[in-house]
Amino acid sequence: MRIARFDDDRMGVVASDDTVVDITDLLEQYDPLDAADLLPDLITHFDELKSELESRSASGGGKSLDDVDLHSPLARPTKIICMIGNYREGTDRPQQIMDIFFKSPEGISGDGDTVILPPHEASIFHHEAEIALVIGKESKDLSRDDAMDAIFGYTVFNDVSARGLGREGINSFLGKSFDTFAGFGPWISTPDEIGELYDQHITVHVDGELRQDYNTSDIERPIDELLAYISSITTLNPGDVICCGTNHQGLGAMQDGDVVVTSVSGIGSFTLNVRDSDARQWQRGVDEEMAARVRAQGQEAPAQGNGG
């Protein structure tokens, strides 16, 4: 099943005939507080809604996808948790230490929305295409065996990243937390929908030119392992979004006027526009310097940080 948010805060299922069937009426019984609540309500009550959702999804006859305005399926995730790195990137390096960071859940961008580059002096603004999962139930200390049961579904994420800001030697990842820098869509696909999880083809096209082009078969820590790790640190809740990391081979600049299409083969694709009021320019194409630097990572013992 594919679940989308569209038009004026409507929730729908994307049916087998590729039309969007409105299901907002099914969620009214839960008395949602606001738009941000619709999907968490749907997730929380999914078991009781499932048969009706499936039936509407099967019968179709909704609005054509071309005629609806899709939004990010979650208006505001409760948390966005991102894996650092997490792809082998063609190397046979040993597994690196698992690590995560938190990304601001404000100012989410969805299909057709515009990423606004801030005036900050970043060395570059990169796209990072990722497969992301949406948590389906409150979870802490998941075992790897139980981890996959905590997943409600998958979505396509672009972790827009400003480089070179902040204090040197720290990597706060704050350059990923500008408003509009969390782009995801076009919908959430339930796990039964996407096919083989570790054979997902992930791409980014910028103005039609291929940039990132990798497969989830190259993932360093599989999703059950990263869920066990993350939930050993922090409680997960329905509506949390976890981004599974990116392959840096193929990153490139996002700049004024760019049209960025991010795709995961078993889920779908969504489009982000880019606006930079300063109209700065970076080299087009793949950032080969970054790609080489990340390939070289993990070939030696990682530096252990300290301090607060």
Added chain:
Amino acid sequence: MRLVLTADDRIGVQTDNGFVDTSSVFDDIRFRTAKDRMPRVLAVFHERRSQLEELAQSGTAEPMPALQAPVPRPPKLIAAFGNYREGMDGDRQKQDLFLESPESVIGPGGTVVLPAHEATIFHHEAELALIVGKRAKDLPADESALDVLAGYSCGIDVSGRGMGRIGPSRIGKSFDTFTPLGPAIVTTDEIADPQKLQVTLTVNGEPRQNYSTDDMEYSVVEILSYVTGFMTLVPGDVLICGTNHQGLGAMQDGDQISMSIEGIGDLQVSVSDPHNRDWQRGIDEEMAARVRNRAGSR
């Protein structure tokens, strides 16, 4: 005004005579779970303040009940790196902040539970906490930025060291129970100057941290201006302003931690370590010296 949230989910004001239940002022505020109520209350706090003050004066005071964190689950929890000079002269370090898990908050009387993860040490970091009361983006770095705050509180940024991959451990600060917060939201009008507050922390009565916010590298208004250059702040967001590392020390099983900021209040929590590890007691002098002598190595 000192706004508090009781352990049994009542919203009230701590007055000279005790606690006054003011929940009725917010009866119409709907919420999803009890933990998510305070951000919605804070969103209307400024406009209902006179109503709240009236009731706080006319209502019946009762002895202070047990409290929980004034914002049990903030929409965002944002922490400053370092941010104290600690005797350093010369140029300020570059400003930087990061996000922590908002699930990590506990309240007064709570228990910090050390996880099984292998940390080199678990440190306390006593910090001035800012509680956001209004949506805000692109604030100027002047006094007017303080208008977005509902108030101040005490925060302890419990920090597991030596974890994770790049630079200082951020992830070691995001464990559940690792951000004690409270006891109250003390409104900004009660605090004449947030850069003239003495912050202390003791462990089992033994002094550890004891510093003034006048030593901050980037002031409260500079923090608010900087962070809103990145992201929108929303009611209930909590920012912790960084710590002075002179006086950090281990937190370990059975410890009683007591933090205090003058004019804001006292925050007490205990520590439980199911794995009963031992670290040296007292101040971590090695860490203190390293931060004093920092040369971009942090």
